[in-house]
Amino acid sequence: MKNVRLENVSKMFGTAIGVENVDIDVKPGEFFTFLGPSGCGKTTTLRMIAGFYYPTNGKIFFDNRDVTTLQPNKRNIGMVFQNYALFPHMTVFENIAFGLEVRKMSKAVIREKVERAQKLVHLEKYGARKINELSGGQQQRVALARALVIEPDILLLDEPLSNLDAKLREETRIEIKRLQVELGVTTIYVTHDQTEAMTMSDRIMVMKEGVVQQIGTPQEIYNQPSNHFVASFIGESNVLDGEVIEIIGDAVKVKLDDDFYLNGSMNQTANGKKLVVGEKIKCSIRPEAVFEGQGTNELKGTIQLVEFTGVSINYVVEVGSNIMKIMIINKGNQILNRGDSITLHVPENGIYLIGE
Amino acid sequence: MSTNQAIVTRDNWWARLTRSKYFVYVLISPLFLILLAYVIYPFYQTFIQSIVGEEGATLENYKRFFGLTSTANLEALWTSVYISVISVITCAIVGVTMAFLMERYEFPGRKILSVLILVPMALPPLVGVLSFTFLYGESGILPRAVQALFNLEQVPFSLKGVVGVIVVHTFTMYTYFYLTAAAAIKGLDPSLEEAATSLGSGRIRIWLKVILPMLTPSLVASSLLVFMISMASYTAPLMFGVERTMTMQIYLSRTNGNLDMAATQSTILSIVSISFLILMRWYQGRRNFQNQSKGIGVHRTELRTQFAKYMSMLLSFVGVIILMLPILVLVLISFSVDGEWTIQIIPTAYTLEHYIDLFTDERTWRPIWNSLQMSFVATAGNILFGVAAAYALVRMKFKGKVFLDILIMVPWALPGTVVAVNLIAAFSEPTVFSFNQVLIGTFWILPLAYFVRHLPLIFRSTSAALMQMDESVEEAARSLGANWWYTFRRVVVPMVFSGILAGTLLAMVQGIGEFVASILIYSTRTMPLSVAIFQKMYAFQFGTACAYGVLQIILIITVLFISQKITDGKAGSAI
Ligand SMILES: Nc1ncnc2c1ncn2[C@@H]1O[C@H](COP(=O)(O)OP(=O)(O)OP(=O)(O)O)[C@@H](O)[C@H]1O
Numbered sequence: 001m002k003n004v005r006l007e008n009v010s011k012m013f014g015t016a017i018g019v020e021n022v023d024i025d026v027k028p029g030e031f032f033t034f035l036g037p038s039g040c041g042k043t044t045t046l047r048m049i050a051g052f053y054y055p056t057n058g059k060i061f062f063d064n065r066d067v068t069t070l071q072p073n074k075r076n077i078g079m080v081f082q083n084y085a086l087f088p089h090m091t092v093f094e095n096i097a098f099g100l101e102v103r104k105m106s107k108a109v110i111r112e113k114v115e116r117a118q119k120l121v122h123l124e125k126y127g128a129r130k131i132n133e134l135s136g137g138q139q140q141r142v143a144l145a146r147a148l149v150i151e152p153d154i155l156l157l158d159e160p161l162s163n164l165d166a167k168l169r170e171e172t173r174i175e176i177k178r179l180q181v182e183l184g185v186t187t188i189y190v191t192h193d194q195t196e197a198m199t200m201s202d203r204i205m206v207m208k209e210g211v212v213q214q215i216g217t218p219q220e221i222y223n224q225p226s227n228h229f230v231a232s233f234i235g236e237s238n239v240l241d242g243e244v245i246e247i248i249g250d251a252v253k254v255k256l257d258d259d260f261y262l263n264g265s266m267n268q269t270a271n272g273k274k275l276v277v278g279e280k281i282k283c284s285i286r287p288e289a290v291f292e293g294q295g296t297n298e299l300k301g302t303i304q305l306v307e308f309t310g311v312s313i314n315y316v317v318e319v320g321s322n323i324m325k326i327m328i329i330n331k332g333n334q335i336l337n338r339g340d341s342i343t344l345h346v347p348e349n350g351i352y353l354i355g356e
Numbered sequence: 357m358s359t360n361q362a363i364v365t366r367d368n369w370w371a372r373l374t375r376s377k378y379f380v381y382v383l384i385s386p387l388f389l390i391l392l393a394y395v396i397y398p399f400y401q402t403f404i405q406s407i408v409g410e411e412g413a414t415l416e417n418y419k420r421f422f423g424l425t426s427t428a429n430l431e432a433l434w435t436s437v438y439i440s441v442i443s444v445i446t447c448a449i450v451g452v453t454m455a456f457l458m459e460r461y462e463f464p465g466r467k468i469l470s471v472l473i474l475v476p477m478a479l480p481p482l483v484g485v486l487s488f489t490f491l492y493g494e495s496g497i498l499p500r501a502v503q504a505l506f507n508l509e510q511v512p513f514s515l516k517g518v519v520g521v522i523v524v525h526t527f528t529m530y531t532y533f534y535l536t537a538a539a540a541i542k543g544l545d546p547s548l549e550e551a552a553t554s555l556g557s558g559r560i561r562i563w564l565k566v567i568l569p570m571l572t573p574s575l576v577a578s579s580l581l582v583f584m585i586s587m588a589s590y591t592a593p594l595m596f597g598v599e600r601t602m603t604m605q606i607y608l609s610r611t612n613g614n615l616d617m618a619a620t621q622s623t624i625l626s627i628v629s630i631s632f633l634i635l636m637r638w639y640q641g642r643r644n645f646q647n648q649s650k651g652i653g654v655h656r657t658e659l660r661t662q663f664a665k666y667m668s669m670l671l672s673f674v675g676v677i678i679l680m681l682p683i684l685v686l687v688l689i690s691f692s693v694d695g696e697w698t699i700q701i702i703p704t705a706y707t708l709e710h711y712i713d714l715f716t717d718e719r720t721w722r723p724i725w726n727s728l729q730m731s732f733v734a735t736a737g738n739i740l741f742g743v744a745a746a747y748a749l750v751r752m753k754f755k756g757k758v759f760l761d762i763l764i765m766v767p768w769a770l771p772g773t774v775v776a777v778n779l780i781a782a783f784s785e786p787t788v789f790s791f792n793q794v795l796i797g798t799f800w801i802l803p804l805a806y807f808v809r810h811l812p813l814i815f816r817s818t819s820a821a822l823m824q825m826d827e828s829v830e831e832a833a834r835s836l837g838a839n840w841w842y843t844f845r846r847v848v849v850p851m852v853f854s855g856i857l858a859g860t861l862l863a864m865v866q867g868i869g870e871f872v873a874s875i876l877i878y879s880t881r882t883m884p885l886s887v888a889i890f891q892k893m894y895a896f897q898f899g900t901a902c903a904y905g906v907l908q909i910i911l912i913i914t915v916l917f918i919s920q921k922i923t924d925g926k927a928g929s930a931i
């Protein structure tokens with residue numbers, strides 16, 4: 001269990017930027033996730049923590065020890081690779097034992113530890129199997145056991161679920177989280193899947209094109225996205241263009257179209273930004289924050305598309321020059337049709353104001 | 357306190373060095389040093405010898421080479437070139453035709469033929485030429501048989517001179533065309549051909565417009581290869597007495613003591629070979645493999661008419677005979693009593709003596725033991741160099757990769773004769789690279805020659821295996837705490853083992869059979885197997901010579917078989 005700190009870490013590949021100015025402080029025992037689209041620099045950052053790349057700039061600390069250029073084999077990390085990277089010429093047992101043999105432990109200790117690790121990932125009976133005789137999910141669990149058995153200070157996982165099918169992915173996700181909580185190991189997890197990130201993490205770092213966009217708990221990221229990108233990358237969101245036309249105390253009045261206005265609050269701005277009159281901004285409204293019927297921030301629109309999922313009724317509604325997605329919990333309400341007009345309202349706390 | 361300080365600073369110094377992005381050049385410098393010492397430096401010495409006359413640098417030798425006062429050299433160059441061109445053409449015709457027949461038609465005898473068709477690869481150059489002279493030479497079995505059959509005054513035909521060389525080249529080198537063409541035809545989508553037919557194209561049009569263009573890359577690559585090997589060919593011209601080829605001229609210049617001229621001829625031949633190597637690499641670099649789609653089972657056309665069936669059976673039979681005869685005749689003669697076979701069609705008296713002698717008679721066993729030892733030493737060096745070079749080129753990032761790659765391939769492209777001349781030029785006197793020893797005349801010169809000639813074999817097979825191995829497996833080992841060396845031993849080597857082994861076996865048998873360089877630099881104390889065969893041949897001890905040959909063939913077939921098994925034909929061929 002160690003604290004991991006990155007101070008202004010950047011990595012250049014020649015002149016191309018891998019990541020820029022990453023500044024994070026992962027607490028001991030925390031489950032920390034790097035989230036972002038392909039090519040945003042998640043793997044690059046993880047590999048610097050593992051020691052496979054050295055940063056071009058900045059420093060990396062494990063518990064105040066500068067490990068920026070320490071060799072990977074001296075960092076005591078456990079790493080799970082996207083393609084598992086198991087040793088194909090060894091059995092399951094030998095794979096898991098590898099890290100212990102490196103540490104020159106006695107045969108008896110190794111046997112005991114490996115067997116415990118096998119039990120942990122439910123592979124007790126598979127010790128003698130060759131790697132190519134295992135299913136994808138089993139291979140994944142061997143990789144996990146191999147990384148955990150050395151009792152690493154830090155566990156690094158690079159998209160560990162991306163090669164599994166949907167059902168197995170969910171099972172393994174719960175499994176990983178269970179192990180992490182049980183062992184309390186500091187974990188850094190890389191994914192481009194927001195559901196994984198939201199369900200597993202204590203904190204998430206959202207990245208885009210090598211630049212950190214936001215760091216926060218899942219709730220913070222979801223409810224208070226710091227910019228347009230985060231708002232639309234995490235979950236679904238209606239991001240509407242508007243202009244601040246009036247500020248009275250904390251109340252902010254935003255003009256969307258000629259006859260559509262929203263009343264937001266200065267307490268609900270990205271990064272606590274102070275807005276000024278005349279400023280062009282974006283309003284982020286989650287589909288589930290919009291309600292049918294009359295109330296504050298009333299909007300009138302025409303239904304363009306209707307989707308019934310069972311749990312909810314989803315509408316795509318044309319409101320002035322904007323298109324909005326709306327999700328209404330199914331409580332036996334009447335379902336409207338395409339072309340019908342609909343009246344909507346948005347409570348003030350459902351509107352999040354993002355500066356340009 | 358102060359010692360502590362010192363340790364810390366030294367540690368930092370070492371750590372800084374290993375972390376520097378220039379550290380990789382420290383790691384690869386031994387590779388370059390070896391290439392410098394045993395490839396570049398010998399080549400340079402030969403070049404120097406060719407341009408340094410009595411009083412300073414001069415182009416005198418080159419003027420003489422290209423001058424018209426004595427045209428021997430130009431004739432030799434011309435003969436080498438035209439023999440090579442004709443060899444390419446004949447090999448292409450035989451190889452591609454065979455590939456088409458074997459891949460596209462189903463006929464009685466196809467299976468056995470498809471195995472035997474690779475027999476020429478199992479014939480070491482010297483042994484191959486030997487069996488051809490026994491079979492088709494002036495006093496060969498076949499010409500004499502025909503003579504006896506028709507009661508002729510003289511033998512009606514015999515293999516000699518340039519024709520002999522070309523026939524031997526065709527027999528031993530058509531496999532290059534056969535293998536690449538067969539691979540290309542396997543990849544040809546038969547529906548393409550069917551589509552063309554359904555559009556109303558005639559057979560010839562299909563050939564010209566569809567099939568030929570798709571075969572072009574493999575044909576060009578094989579042509580360059582066969583041309584290069586033909587230019588380097590030494591044994592065939594030697595045995596068929598064609599003196600006016602480049603390799604023979606070098607040999608003759610040397611034996612006549614005209615060292616400057618030998619150096620000049622070597623340099624010129626080297627330039628030709630290296631140009632071809634670079635041309636080949638350039639061509640392979642830009643050639644695309646788009647039509648190598650796998651999994652399309654080419655359906656073979658079955659022959660329908662009775663006549664075609666009988667015809668094909670007959671032709672298969674002839675094919676099998678032609679392919680097997682060289683080996684059969686070697687086996688036959690290996691049992692013959694030395695000196696008894698003179699004017700008869702086939703030997704009359706037989707004995708097992710030669711095989712017993714191979715392992716019991718000290719004088720007969722000696723060359724085998726020499727070759728085993730020398731090849732073993734060379735191969736050990738090749739393993740170290742080949743595996744290190746493969747790892748460096750596949751896994752490390754540094755400038756000059758292409759250069760290193762070409763440098764490793766150069767000795768393979770150079771004719772064995774040239775390699776020998778270069779080594780003589782470099783190591784006839786003490787140098788740093790030979791630890792201040794004269795190597796010529798010692799045990800070490802032959803292993804060095806084998807090492808240089810077979811430099812790329814293990815390198816190539818190991819690279820192929822390494823490229824198939826995912827780099828993250830190594831990183832996994834590192835993250836588990838293993839240092840680089842431990843990772844290399846426990847993870848990398850086991851994973852590429854089949855590749856290393858395949859290359860090692862090949863280098864070993866090639867070393868045991870090496871003749872071309874050996875004949876120029878062997879010393880009588882360490883006479884290798886191939887030179888012994890050559891001498892037995894000239895001493896009319898045909899039986900012993902052939903027993904040696906059979907032994908070599910058995911070795912090669914065993915090795916080919918093992919390689920096939922361990923790699924499942926996966927790791928690309930070492931050539
Ligand atoms: N070894 C390298 N050399 C050059 N550029 C690289 C290298 N590794 C990564 N990059 C570049 O750095 C950027 C970040 O890559 P990285 O692999 O970290 O992305 P990622 O977020 O892990 O994406 P993915 O989800 O696709 O795995 C990309 O633009 C990539 O092209």
Ligand SMILES: [Mg+2]
Pocket residue numbers: 042043044
């Ligand atoms: Mg990645």
